[in-house]
Amino acid sequence: MALLSHIVHLYDEQKAKVLLKKVYDSLPNEHGVVIISEWLLNDEKSGPVPSALMSLTMILEQARGRNYSFAEISKMLTEVGFKSIEKRPLAGPAEIVIGYKK
Numbered sequence: 001m002a003l004l005s006h007i008v009h010l011y012d013e014q015k016a017k018v019l020l021k022k023v024y025d026s027l028p029n030e031h032g033v034v035i036i037s038e039w040l041l042n043d044e045k046s047g048p049v050p051s052a053l054m055s056l057t058m059i060l061e062q063a064r065g066r067n068y069s070f071a072e073i074s075k076m077l078t079e080v081g082f083k084s085i086e087k088r089p090l091a092g093p094a095e096i097v098i099g100y101k102k
Contacts (some may be wrong), residue, residue, distance in 0.1 A: 017079060028101075043066050084100045
């Protein structure tokens with residue numbers, strides 16, 4: 001298992017995919033799981049408010065990186081090889097995305 005807690009938002013999409021591919025390659029072929037904890041945006045990227053404000057802060061303060069939606073992270077995970085992507089809520093603004101290596 002690999003846990004990426006508030007890491008993916010630090011990178012632009014291309015670098016995030018490189019990171020996720022390295023995670024994918026490092027996991028065992030059977031039962032490998034990645035868990036990503038992030039403040040996810042909705043599909044319209046208009047909220048929830050804490051996630052949208054965090055994304056705006058990232059854009060203003062960093063040369064790269066922003067908050068992503070579940071659909072965007074799911075797409076990145078699928079492109080590097082993960083299957084059965086799911087989302088689960090946590091307390092507060094964070095949610096987790098789980099990808100399985102099968």
